[in-house]
Amino acid sequence: MNRFQEQDVIQLCIERLTNIYGSSVRLKDSRSVGGGCINNAVKISTSVGDFFLKWNATDHAELFLKEAFGLNEMRLAGSSLVIPEVIWSKEVDDFPGLLLMEYLQPASNTYGMDERLGRGIAQLHRKAASAFGFHHSNYCGTTLQDNTWSDSWPEFYAQRRIWSLVEQIKKSRGMSIEEQKIYEKLVVRIPVLLPNQAVPSLIHGDLWSGNYMYTANGSALIDPACYYADREMELGMMKLFGGFSSRVWEAYQEEFPLPDDWKERNRLYQLYHVLNHYLLFGVSYGQQALEITHEYL
Numbered sequence: 001m002n003r004f005q006e007q008d009v010i011q012l013c014i015e016r017l018t019n020i021y022g023s024s025v026r027l028k029d030s031r032s033v034g035g036g037c038i039n040n041a042v043k044i045s046t047s048v049g050d051f052f053l054k055w056n057a058t059d060h061a062e063l064f065l066k067e068a069f070g071l072n073e074m075r076l077a078g079s080s081l082v083i084p085e086v087i088w089s090k091e092v093d094d095f096p097g098l099l100l101m102e103y104l105q106p107a108s109n110t111y112g113m114d115e116r117l118g119r120g121i122a123q124l125h126r127k128a129a130s131a132f133g134f135h136h137s138n139y140c141g142t143t144l145q146d147n148t149w150s151d152s153w154p155e156f157y158a159q160r161r162i163w164s165l166v167e168q169i170k171k172s173r174g175m176s177i178e179e180q181k182i183y184e185k186l187v188v189r190i191p192v193l194l195p196n197q198a199v200p201s202l203i204h205g206d207l208w209s210g211n212y213m214y215t216a217n218g219s220a221l222i223d224p225a226c227y228y229a230d231r232e233m234e235l236g237m238m239k240l241f242g243g244f245s246s247r248v249w250e251a252y253q254e255e256f257p258l259p260d261d262w263k264e265r266n267r268l269y270q271l272y273h274v275l276n277h278y279l280l281f282g283v284s285y286g287q288q289a290l291e292i293t294h295e296y297l
Helices: 003-021 064-075 111-123 153-172 177-193 232-241 245-253 261-282 283-295
Strands: 028-033 040-048 050-058 086-090 097-100 136-138 143-145 202-203 213-216 218-221 227-229
Touching: 003 028, 003 040, 003 050, 003 232, 028 097, 050 064, 050 202, 050 213, 064 097, 064 213, 111 213, 111 218, 111 245, 143 153, 143 261, 153 177, 153 227, 153 261, 177 202, 177 261, 177 283, 232 261
Parallel strands: none
Antiparallel strands: 028 040, 040 050, 050 097, 086 097, 136 143, 202 227, 213 218
């Protein structure tokens, strides 16, 4: 989209803010900010405050609606984390899809933020449901996640996460029969590898270092791919690419201690995200996925 079209999207948001606040809202300034590799992102300053706007005209029409729902679900957990308030979200139509949120001011002093992040994630995970899944499908990156409810965590992880990605990789990138059989063996073994007694806990779902912030009001989470899962699922992504200090992990354990053997399953939970990177970014992740799989066969 060109600059003129961006201004149209901003103007649409100004009109929406005017409806919300009941009086004319004036745009003072706008500037592009980091919004990841998928979306356009703008900070807009107005007569009623600053807002963060993400928009995209080409990706999945309902992507921002799903993200907004996830943010609201995390806010309902009542944790000490800062979760940005959603002002407005819309799907792609004649205008781009967009997500308008409160702007989170970066922290000038990050002392104590690691501890607050670890405790906040643990508190988020205490929000439980009666089954594994979510209220609707949503996206991890641009990959559609099937969140159909299930009473069995091993079945959910085997079918809705691992095998679902294998099927998508086969269709979009191709996969040898030998490779497929390796993943078939893993799917059969998952019920003995994962705990049947896991509690369905709310997780962010895509928690890497780019999806948390240290803000003026505390440690914040953004860009969720929420669902209810074994909470150890979250730790797979957190460990995969790093970016979380030892104090984050210590604070999590202090707030909500993990089973002694959780590390034995961590690589298995990383597999979902490695396969997703295989699907999104190519075969360079294929060997890594196979190496993890062989560890559990």
